[in-house]
Amino acid sequence: MHGPSAAKNAIVTGGFAVYSAEVEQVLMTYPAIQDCxxxxxxxxxxxxxxxxxxxxxxxxTVSDSEVRNYVKSRLGSVKTPKQIEVWTGLPRSKVGKVLKTEVKEILLSSGAGDR
Structure with missing residues (x-):
C-alpha cells in the first residue's frame, strides 16, 4: 500500500498509522458483519x-465488546476501533463501493466527532 490512497486511508491515532483496509479485512471475517x-x-x-x-x-446483532475483542485478538489494541456504530446500510457509489467520505461526513454531522 503506497501512494496517495494509502496515506488518505491511514488513521493516525496516538502517533500510530492504522490502515482502514486492514481493519476492514478483519471485520469482514466476523460472521455477523455483512459490510463495514x-x-x-x-x-x-x-x-x-x-x-x-x-x-x-x-x-x-453484535455487541461492541465482541467486535472489539475480535479485532484486538487479531490486530492488537492500537488498531481496534474505539467507536463502533451499526447502520442498516452504508452509502454506496453507483458501482456499489462504500463511500467512506460520506460515512465520515454523516458521523461528523451527527455529533460523533471530537470527544
Whole structure:
C-alpha cells in the first residue's frame, strides 16, 4: 500500500498509522458483519479515533465488546476501533463501493466527532 490512497486511508491515532483496509479485512471475517467502513474521527486525546461503521447480516446483532475483542485478538489494541456504530446500510457509489467520505461526513454531522 503506497501512494496517495494509502496515506488518505491511514488513521493516525496516538502517533500510530492504522490502515482502514486492514481493519476492514478483519471485520469482514466476523460472521455477523455483512459490510463495514473504517474511518478516523477527530479525537482530543488520540488525534484521530478508529471508528467502525458496521452493516450486519439481517436478523443478527453484535455487541461492541465482541467486535472489539475480535479485532484486538487479531490486530492488537492500537488498531481496534474505539467507536463502533451499526447502520442498516452504508452509502454506496453507483458501482456499489462504500463511500467512506460520506460515512465520515454523516458521523461528523451527527455529533460523533471530537470527544
Amino acid at each position: 467502513a473504517v474511518v478516523g474521527l477527530p479525537d482530543h486525546k488520540w488525534g484521530e479515533r478508529v471508528t467502525a461503521v458496521l452493516q450486519l447480516h439481517p436478523g443478527l
